[in-house]
Amino acid sequence: MGHSMSQFKYSRIAAELKNKILSNVWCADERLPSIRKLSNEYQVSKISIQNAMHKLEANGLIKARSRSGYYVVAQEKKTLPPNNTKQNAPSLVTMPDIFHEIMARSAAFDIYPEGNVREPSSHIQTLNRHINRAMRQQAARNALYYGTPEGDFILRKQLSKHYRSRDLSISADDICITSGCQNSLFLALSSCCQPGDTVAIESPSFYGILQLLQILKLNVIEIPASFSDGLPTQALEKAAQQWHIKACIVTPNFATPTGACMPQSEKLALCHLAHKYAFTIIEDDIYGDLGFHFNTQPLKSVDHHHNVILCSSFSKSLSRDLRTGWIMGGKHHKAIVHLSMVNNLANNQAIQQGLAGFISEGHFRRHLMQYRQTLEKQQNELINVLRENWSVPFTYTTPSGGLALMVTFEQKVNCISVYQEAIKEGIIPAPGSLFSTHNAFRHSMRLSFVHEISGKRLIAIKRLGQLIQAHV
Known part of the structure; x- marks a missing residue:
């Protein structure tokens, strides 16, 4: 216990110092305090x-200098490149075939799906035991009756409790269980938009959202986002x-x-804009639980006019296989529950009951604490491997949570061409073009740190560096 507590302390301090360096509180070549x-300062x-x-x-x-202390490394100022894409007029979405290729190979967050998967x-x-127990105990009832369209009440109650730790006070009655976040996003868009309406998205943006916008025949306007601070209000x-958004x-x-x-100020400003211009904010909170050292506040927690659908x-936080999500629809809640019933009827009851028990006994909270540490460690390992093995100059983002970072090449590397070469060897990077409707970010790629960078994945990352070099 003492070891994990001291580990948490130094990780938290490292995160705070890192933020100071990245936000130029200490500049390049400046000496850090002793x-x-x-x-003394951090007690x-x-x-x-x-x-x-x-x-x-x-x-x-930072770098240690003999008998002198630690100094900020100059080149790190390049780790957050500016987003130079232009804002285009609203238009319909057309997604490239690569999206389907990547999903068909189960490679959404894995550069080398043939690599080993750890135990x-x-x-x-423990989660599986809870689900199996729920299957046995409720077998007859679950086999003969559908669950309610809103989903299992105890699970919704546990989610309500969980969100309180992130400063969001929400009743179980205001939550509807869905069959995953993509399903939640579909319900959110369907409840507040008609074909031909205009939807604003941050750019780069998650390709699953682009797919939904295409299917629902919605016009999209991309707002160039900061690689560190997200959507600029x-x-x-x-x-x-x-335009009428x-x-x-x-x-x-x-x-x-x-x-x-x-930043918190931008979250507040976004909620203010939604009220001023009468549009709905659809908040994708799928990575919200994955802050390495701090709990993030959802947008919905500062939404005083009920314009946010979470x-x-x-x-992303527990298991891909559960296919269990949720939606908090605010003023659209009733319409969303009805839409969910028409589209889905109901969700798997045993999985919901098992999850409710798993969360209520504190297992989800403990899992998150451990998983966040693992992700941070793997992010550091990934960055170190890239810096040591890739010879083409590149910049990269250093998020303080989540599952992935973005690499951008200073020399104009065509990442679609790299992808087409890499895929022949079973290596599957996510080209930046996937994250925009206007072929932006073609010199960038997303890399995930969900998996340990060792064994075949380590070889794959090194080989990818060689393929990139060949395209310069």
Whole structure:
């Protein structure tokens, strides 16, 4: 217990110092305060500060100089490149075939799906036991009756309790269980938009959202987003003055592909804009539980006019296989429940009952604590492997949570061509073009740190670097 507590301390301090470096509180080549000074400032032991420094050094953010202390590394100022894409007029979406290829190969967050998959954690095994128990105990009833359209009440109650830890007070009655976040997003869009309406999205944006917009025949306007701070409300307001925006889809916490996180001031400003211009915000909160060192606040927690529909699921935070999500529809709740019933009738009861028990006994909370540490470690490992093995100059994002980061090449590498070569060898990067409707980000790719970078995946990452080099 003492070990994990001290590990948490130094990880938290490392995260705070990293934020100061990335936001230029300390500039390139500037000397950091001494170990003793930082130890006094943070009220922790010198060893905790020393461990935090080692972590930052492993990330390439600082460098030790003999008898002089630690200094900020200059080149790291390039890790958050600007988003230079232009804002286009609203248009219908056409998605490339690559999206279907990637999904067909189960490679959405895995660069090398043929690599080894580690044994499930003890928490996943516990979850399976809870689900199996629910299947046995309720077998006859579950076989003969559908669940309610809103979903299992105890699971909704547990979700309501879970969101309180993230500063969102929501009643179980205001939550509807769905068959995953994609289903939640579909219900959200269907409840507040008609074909031909205009929807604003951040750019780059999750390709699953682009697919939905295409199917629902909605016009999309892409708002160029910051790779670190996400959707800029100033640019969104300019678009809202020019076009009638019906909805805005946003991932405020650890958006894919960049891992961007909206500052609190921008979250408040976005909710204000939704009220001012009478549009609905559809919040994709799927990565919201995956902050390495802090709980993120959902947009919905600062929504005083009930304009936010929150969508999420357990697929990124717990297991892809559950296919259990939820939606908090606010003023659209009744219409969403009706739509869900028409589209889906009901969801698997045993899985919902098993999940409810799993969360209520504290297993989900413990799983998240462990999983966040694993993800941060794997992000550091991925960055180190890229820096040591890729010879083509590149910049990258360093999110403080989520599952992925975005790499952008300074020399104009065509990542679609790289993808087409890599896929012949079973290596599947996610080209940046997937995350936009206008062929933007073609010199970028998303890389995930969901899996450990070792064995065949390590070989695949190194080989990908060689293929990129060949395209320069």
